[in-house]
Amino acid sequence: MCPSTSRGQQAQRIFVLASPLAAGTVMGGGSLSDALPVRRIKTHPDESDATAQDSPTQQRKTAVPQKYIDAIQSEVDEMEASTPRSSLAKKTQDDFASYLRETRKATAAAATSSGGESTGEDENDGGKEPSDAPHPQFYKFSPTDATLSDPKRHLDRRRAIEKKWQAQQAESRASTMKNVQRALGGNFIIAAAKLAAALSSGSSAMLSEFVHSVVDCGNQALLLLGLNASKNAPDPSHPYGYGKAIYFWALVSALGTFFLGAGVSGTHALGELMHPSITTEVTGEVWGVLIMSFVVDGYVFGKTVQGILASKRIDGGKGNKDLSFWRYATTKVRDPATLAVLLEDGAACLGVVLAIGGIGMTQYTGLPVFDSMAGICISGLLAAMGLALAKVNHRFLIGQGLDKVTREGIERIILSRRSIDNVYSVQSQWTGPDTFSYKAEVDFDGTFLAAKLLPRYQQEFFDANQTLDRDLRVLLSWYAEDVMRTVEREVRHIEEEIRGKYPAAQYIELEPMSRDSDRYAIDDGMKAQLRRVEIDVLNRYLKSLYKSKER
Numbered sequence: 158m159c160p161s162t163s164r165g166q167q168a169q170r171i172f173v174l175a176s177p178l179a180a181g182t183v184m185g186g187g188s189l190s191d192a193l194p195v196r197r198i199k200t201h202p203d204e205s206d207a208t209a210q211d212s213p214t215q216q217r218k219t220a221v222p223q224k225y226i227d228a229i230q231s232e233v234d235e236m237e238a239s240t241p242r243s244s245l246a247k248k249t250q251d252d253f254a255s256y257l258r259e260t261r262k263a264t265a266a267a268a269t270s271s272g273g274e275s276t277g278e279d280e281n282d283g284g285k286e287p288s289d290a291p292h293p294q295f296y297k298f299s300p301t302d303a304t305l306s307d308p309k310r311h312l313d314r315r316r317a318i319e320k321k322w323q324a325q326q327a328e329s330r331a332s333t334m335k336n337v338q339r340a341l342g343g344n345f346i347i348a349a350a351k352l353a354a355a356l357s358s359g360s361s362a363m364l365s366e367f368v369h370s371v372v373d374c375g376n377q378a379l380l381l382l383g384l385n386a387s388k389n390a391p392d393p394s395h396p397y398g399y400g401k402a403i404y405f406w407a408l409v410s411a412l413g414t415f416f417l418g419a420g421v422s423g424t425h426a427l428g429e430l431m432h433p434s435i436t437t438e439v440t441g442e443v444w445g446v447l448i449m450s451f452v453v454d455g456y457v458f459g460k461t462v463q464g465i466l467a468s469k470r471i472d473g474g475k476g477n478k479d480l481s482f483w484r485y486a487t488t489k490v491r492d493p494a495t496l497a498v499l500l501e502d503g504a505a506c507l508g509v510v511l512a513i514g515g516i517g518m519t520q521y522t523g524l525p526v527f528d529s530m531a532g533i534c535i536s537g538l539l540a541a542m543g544l545a546l547a548k549v550n551h552r553f554l555i556g557q558g559l560d561k562v563t564r565e566g567i568e569r570i571i572l573s574r575r576s577i578d579n580v581y582s583v584q585s586q587w588t589g590p591d592t593f594s595y596k597a598e599v600d601f602d603g604t605f606l607a608a609k610l611l612p613r614y615q616q617e618f619f620d621a622n623q624t625l626d627r628d629l630r631v632l633l634s635w636y637a638e639d640v641m642r643t644v645e646r647e648v649r650h651i652e653e654e655i656r657g658k659y660p661a662a663q664y665i666e667l668e669p670m671s672r673d674s675d676r677y678a679i680d681d682g683m684k685a686q687l688r689r690v691e692i693d694v695l696n697r698y699l700k701s702l703y704k705s706k707e708r
Contacts, residue, residue: 302612322660326591341377343453354446361429361532362512365422372418376410380494400589407493408550415543426532433525451509458502492590504542508535556586576647594664608698
């Protein structure tokens, strides 16, 4: 507490604003003095004579023992004599003095109407208010309003969400593994057949196709390695898991396609163009191998396309319905293995068509240049495919963020909670084909948190009136601790809602952060208009949260 803050200002904050009771007891239009216990505390020296002349009946209505009042008055006088008050503190002290004058009038009126006799100052020191003393208004809650939800329910929900995500992840990985294994088996058989055909015919295009199939086999072996590595569970050295391992090995595969596949086949095709060695007579075995290659690669390619189309139909409601197949595959498909199989087998089918065209034209015209040109085209096709795959994997390796539709969907979930005022500084990235992280700064509504705690703390603050000098510190400590626990419960519920709609959201970080974190809310609330707004908002929260009644 800074030296310039008067004890009167401290006292006002304790009795007026420090407790959610003060805010929660004023129902739409009631004055602040009506909401608080009637107390008589001297704040100015010139009021001592009037206080000394109070009737015994008025003294009996005093809720705070006289010795505590004298102690507070002594501290106020000492502080006001030693330190000047700021303009805000002066205004606050004057407001508090006005409040005390109103309470004295209410006390005098209640004493006159009751006509009771004083029982002496010892009764005040007993710690209980007389039964006919004016009581503040407060909410009547049901016994279950302050009851917290069963922790087992939270654990059950979390396990159900985790089980759902694990089932989806297992299904996705099984489908990807099946695609890669199917492509690897087909390319291995095709590569052996193409090698035999290339040796028997001397065709540059056929040799380029053999190199193409060998590169595909190596790529798919690397993809299997990446898929196995990405299954490793998170550990302290990799808290976000090993999901990006598949992107690394897919990138190595793409670079192998570009340098090895395109480089070797292109070099051989250029050599054949300069020094042709192909015979104009092509045996039936060559045509048989080409047709078989087209059928096998086409089958694998077709299965992969079907899987992507099925995924596109499922995601159609998320703004993907109007995307073309190619656009969806290259921007929305996060599984590099599936994308690699799609491009490799698609390129393989196109490469077979180019080989058939080049070899056919060479056999028809007797000019080997067509076969060499087909080999060069196949080399260029491999280079283009390698660059496309490298670009996709590079994007995810450096931290591809969530798409706009998903980000806005998560933001709507967060802002739908009444405990949240705003969301700032959103950061996200895919940590693997099936998981992503989401981080945001959220501004919690303190008034809503007070409404959540009021059923538990209303009576506690009332009971502390008689022992405030002893219990204030520990009571505020408990209240602050429960505020943090309420925030933690809200964060937990928000995470459950996000994961319920987006099971891939495995790493969620919500950081409490307010734009007004550099100043106290109580300083803003000293203005009468802002205080009334705060009370109205709290009342609306209470009415919506509980079937509460004012009494």
